[in-house]
Amino acid sequence: MSALPVRLDRRSRDPLGAQLSAQVRDLVARGTLRRGDRLPSTRALAADLGVARSVAEQAYDQLTAEGWLTARRGAGTFVAAEAVPRPAPRPRRTEGQGGGLVRLSTGEPWIDPRHRAGWRRAWREVSAATPPRGYDDPCGLPELRVALAERLARTRGLVVDPDEVVVTAGTTAGFRDLLAVLPGGAVGVEDPGYRAAVATARAAGRAVVDLPAQARHDEASLRGLAGAYVTPAHQHPLGRVMPADDRLALLAASRATGAVVVEDDYDSELRYDVAPVPALAALGRDRVAYLGTASKSAPPGMRIGWLVPPPGVLDDVARHRAVVHDVGAWPTQRALLTLLRDGWLDAVLRTARRVYAERAARVAAVLAPHAVPAATSAGMYSTWLLPQDAALSAREAARRAGFDLPLLSELCRSAPETGVVVGFGGVSDAELDRALAAIGAGLGG
Template structure:
């Protein structure tokens, strides 16, 4: 007897139970599957030969059961189309006490200017598909295995070249760890820092709450450093006696939008060297600088004291779940071990596609195109505010995908409420404020990179109505 039956046909889970015979039991099981909706109208069933082999019964038994169910109207059978569940079969009975279908909430925003997301409609689908095809064709067999916890060597090699060229990062493939975005990287770092008996990680007084929560969930305290017009006041790190690391956004402080002053960059590195601490550099939108050359990565000042973190979330799309760390040599094996244990990483084919996309020059072309698009939006925002809301001061606009609109005291909550009435979702600076922050500014954080081109004009007009 051969086992050819295992290689043909579609699978169907069915249990022809009952005491009335195999044919009757099979018919009852099929009727029940259709009646309850497990087999939906139009579903193609296995051939009688396949199902008979799967169930270990005679083919004639299945064929007869199919024929009777066709006659009863449960199934249809056409030449070339096979046997399918009839579209006029009895509908699934409604669930008991089913709640009424939920309606969308009233006043759901028509537009969003929340920060943190690029224009997703501009994802380069055609170029990405070309890169994916080339990557899949050239993929070695080992790409379909579990692989190196550091990530595919092809991507790490391309990243080392790109980061050195575009961001001034000192890197080689052996010290790059590919991860599933910034959150994944921060989870790994939190775990490693706790193993190293670090008690505190200093953070900026304005930052993302999800990042601080990840650190506290790792068992780390998070004292904050004040932020002013020159960036984070890193000179105050020396007063934090138990801090073993600091999380910074030096190229474009998030969300206030100011770059870290050169003296403060040097002060952060001096602190790390003097104390053995680590700087965690979040370079979340370093490619998008408009008025002059991009500010180079802080990592270039001391690659052995800085962990550089970047992602494709702003330059391409957050849904790719692709990020990377460039780590000091002394940490590389430890972080790779922590990552290997979690086994949470982007797929090998996605990594190979990004490697091909970058190596072909498509990534550089896309970034340049988006840089021009976002700069035009920024300029439109600034010009429109100058014309229709000249009392609003705009800051943090030299780079990135968002701007900060300064408001008078007590104005932030009022403007957010007014925006909601206009169908516009916005966030205030208070959303990003550390609980221990001393300076409490009133401002809006406007993500002008978020809307699609078709929604941008409406979103801008709604904002102007609120502020004017």
């Protein structure tokens, strides 16, 4: 065979033999060299490349050991592998197909750029801190658990010992930890509700039972369930606050059936009409597993949250996490500790509440002539009830303007509700104005 199409870089830190083997390997993988092709002898290849023969021999020996080449006595060295199959290139998605759209997401927060200095300071402290020598406490950084326990008591009326707080890699991770130790049985999830909770329960091998989101859950609705996943402070996505009587009924049903209530308290601190509603867990620590998250104040990419299990399963959760090493990343925990200590999260929430209140009013001004609000606005989104054909018209108009508008029906499993869910946290003011102008036009405004 003629010389191989390879080029060695003598200025590279990689040894010449490693460079040669990597390039020949790539030629085979891409199909440039095919099974059965004869390669130049090591003497000829070395002379062509201007290197010692030992360089070529080292490369051939390595590739032969890996199965890419085979040596035949008296005949030479041949390619022994097929090209690596490569998937066909995916067609580019056009804007009309959903690619490149700005999503009006219900879960992306607005963070005042004036708070960037505090964010950078937290990560500088992480870089200067000494990480643990091995795996950390399976329940999380002890200092962070102290800070979270203080915060839960101050902001949610939930008085717990720091040892009862488990740091997680977000809400779904905490839910997954809990499902791993609950007795067998199906899990009830609000409908419409949080799709990630449904997916997490099913991935854990649990059947999912739909719990009507605006109904009172009594003993009959929880019978046979291992747990019931609810969002009582701000039902996702309808926005309803669970009434006091319904809260007491749910706790009574939990005690009667043994089903653990899983409270996802994802954005309770973002109310701007009244003070935050106290946590359900504050009424029934023995029956409620409390899930919290930093993703509605800090960037969601931090992937950090917390779980306060009922006392009866706390030790089981800790043992499970110790076995599977399901511990949140130490740098993220350390950064959150600084953000809490410096008051960064509180400052972010204060400014975000003012922005969300103003944006919610702008959304209402456009949607109110055409739709019915599902509940009083709170947090970083509002939900509007519409016939499905009108909701589809609004979404299509938003898409033409470059925005992805979620449909309420996409969050339903058996519930019949239709409408749109307008998230306004993860966009700029200018983007929100453009989106609302398109939605209003799509609704005939």
